[in-house]
Amino acid sequence: MNEIINNLTRDNHLQKLLRSFENAIDILIVSPFISNSFDFFPFEKLKKIKRLTIITTLKPKDLDQYSKVPFFKQLFKFCNNSNIELNLLIENSLHGKVYISKYENGASEAIITSANFTNNGLRLNNEWGTKISNQEKITELENGILSKVILEPLKEKDIDHFLELIAKNPKKETNNSPTDLDLSKQIDLKANPFLVEKNINYWLKPIGVSGDIIPWDRVFDEIDSDLHFSKLRPKGVKKNDILICYAVGHSNILSIYKVKSEVKYTGNENDRWPYYVTGENLTPFYGQNWNSQNITITNQKNEVIKQGKFNVTPSGKNSFGSLMRGADKLRLTPEFGEYMIEKIAKIDNEIKTTANNGYK
Structure with a gap:
């Protein structure tokens, strides 16, 4: 009692x-x-x-x-x-x-x-x-x-x-x-700030379509969201994987999500995006302010390639070509995934600290 x-x-x-x-x-x-x-x-x-x-x-x-x-x-x-x-x-x-x-x-x-x-x-x-x-x-x-x-x-x-x-x-x-x-x-950020498990996959995932791109004033601060894939079941995506989501069109990174469910199906064969997972939003404060950060999949890829420390994709081609041709996801190297998590987490924490300063 x-x-x-x-x-x-x-x-x-x-x-x-x-x-x-x-x-x-x-x-x-x-x-x-x-x-x-x-x-x-x-x-x-x-x-x-x-x-x-x-x-x-x-x-x-x-x-x-x-x-x-x-x-x-x-x-x-x-x-x-x-x-x-x-x-x-x-x-x-x-x-x-x-x-x-x-x-x-x-x-x-x-x-x-x-x-x-x-x-x-x-x-x-x-x-x-x-x-x-x-x-x-x-x-x-x-x-x-x-x-x-x-x-x-x-x-x-x-x-x-x-x-x-x-x-x-x-x-x-x-x-x-x-x-x-x-x-x-x-105070330093933890080496693994979001407790990401070992042996998971990191994915780059587009949101929106070329004919209906994400507007600049939309925010991505929901605690969890259903993240949809195409008519083909998203092979390889599993619970605890990381989805780095970006906007189709202007390529800005919107937020980072952890997969919290198995792959689900809407049951409607007419849906354009019938497969989906529920994702926990790890960076909701960044998601409120993504439009002022100028962090795109392109400038982040170029930054990493210029450093020459690790590859962006497992193939080593370091190309996002399949995404440009309409793919609904692209697997990333763990090194690039961790690199992006650290960068976005720092920004998220700075925004969160400023937003909550003086909040009693």
């Missing part, structure tokens, strides 16, 4: 978290805002904890950076002294608040709430949440949260570097632009 949590009595979010965390060996804290005081939460009462993961934001030009980084440093010190593995992750589109506790017997529980990991959020603000203990749902929840983190975990040396940058960039006196500090630019 689910339990409702609020701050209307002394048995508030703080007390619920203490009871949940007390005997946990593995704790996940997901909170955009974190207290500027390390002492607000009695970490020393967590006697069994072996691993602590915190996911939060570190938004550019935000004064929140000045309070979070010292907190991170204190947290590393505590975890080092207590022999606790600390995973510190940044996700700048984060808005939800989730607290997950895992125990030695394999059980777990999660608190999903409006309350940030701050003194006011856990004790004083009008906040409501619920506690669940369904293991399958908690695993699904955790995996979904972690899959959206595409930046490398912060190490203690990163925090020390941030402290140096903060010392060199003190807060400004003006309220209009109190800081130009952007620590998130110092």
